[in-house]
Amino acid sequence: MERFRSVRALMGDDAERVRRAVRDAFQGAHGFPDFFILPELPGAAGYGFVVMLRAIRSLHAGDLFATEVDARIAGRPDAFHRVGRMTDGVRFAITQKLTFLFSRIGLPSYYEEACQSAVELLSEAVVPDGEAT
Numbered sequence: 711m712e713r714f715r716s717v718r719a720l721m722g723d724d725a726e727r728v729r730r731a732v733r734d735a736f737q738g739a740h741g742f743p744d745f746f747i748l749p750e751l752p753g754a755a756g757y758g759f760v761v762m763l764r765a766i767r768s769l770h771a772g773d774l775f776a777t778e779v780d781a782r783i784a785g786r787p788d789a790f791h792r793v794g795r796m797t798d799g800v801r802f803a804i805t806q807k808l809t810f811l812f813s814r815i816g817l818p819s820y821y822e823e824a825c826q827s828a829v830e831l832l833s834e835a836v837v838p839d840g841e842a843t
Contacts, residue, residue: 711732714728714731714732715728718731736760742807742810742811743807744762744763744764744811745760745761745762745763746760746761746763746803746804746807747759747760747761748761748800751793751794752793752794753793754793761804763807763808763811764811766808769790773789773790774789774790774791774792775789775790775791775792776791776792777791777792778791
């Protein structure tokens, strides 16, 4: 945000215009953004946290610990651990944003072709050529 503020100052923006630009950017007034804001995380200081929806990764269940203490006991102090639980309303909102984002991206053609091939092979396996139904 400091870089953003510096650039806006170079552009000659006054303080209120910079504040307005920050509000506009984070309040999602321009369609569905590819991020969502968590207003707080337990034990973390700050004004909120931006979660980039395109940067979500998966991991094996064994690499995720219920608490930081569990990770340390297992000798993995740098491992992922749960820091909080989101309410249903927040989880549903995140799901909605993810769905909208990835529905706009679409599927690659090779995936569509592989699906068509799989359905064709399945239909042939169910009723082989020359066999009556």
